[in-house]
Amino acid sequence: MTKFLSKWSRKFHRWIAVPTALLIPLVVIIKLFGSPELLAAWEKLDKLPSLLMLVMAISGAYLYLLPYIVKAQRKKKVDPLAGSKQSSPAD
Ligand code: HEM
Numbered sequence: 744m745t746k747f748l749s750k751w752s753r754k755f756h757r758w759i760a761v762p763t764a765l766l767i768p769l770v771v772i773i774k775l776f777g778s779p780e781l782l783a784a785w786e787k788l789d790k791l792p793s794l795l796m797l798v799m800a801i802s803g804a805y806l807y808l809l810p811y812i813v814k815a816q817r818k819k820k821v822d823p824l825a826g827s828k829q830s831s832p833a834d
Contacts, residue, residue, distance in 0.1 A: 744807075745816060748805075749783065749809055749813075752802050752805050752806060752809075753806060755802055756799065756802040756803060756806055759795060759798055759799055760799065762795060763795040763796065763799055765789065766792055766795065767792055770785075770792050770813070773785055790818060791799060
């Protein structure tokens, strides 16, 4: 399951990065040099860059945590008793 999520979250992050990277400089140009009509038309789509950044931040945070999640799962598989109290021969 983690493998599936890892593959798709990476693909998702990579593909959403393209419109994000294109849109943000475009918005700066529109805001700086756009005609009043263009600025009025843009008003309706004003939330789009922040929305894309939020999606990137959420998928990026998951990608950041992924190695730690995989490590924890591997540890659980290899040593299911790790973390619980084990009896020693001295007991
Ligand atoms: C806003 C918060 C963001 C966070 C927390 C974040 C985090 C990450 C992380 C942790 C990775 C994986 C690195 C690795 O393990 O190799 C990654 C990959 C990447 N990020 Fe982001 N990122 C963010 C935003 C962005 C933005 C705004 C862009 C571009 C517009 C972007 C483009 C990419 C690309 C192209 C990759 C490589 C994906 C691949 O594996 O092919 N990220 N990011």
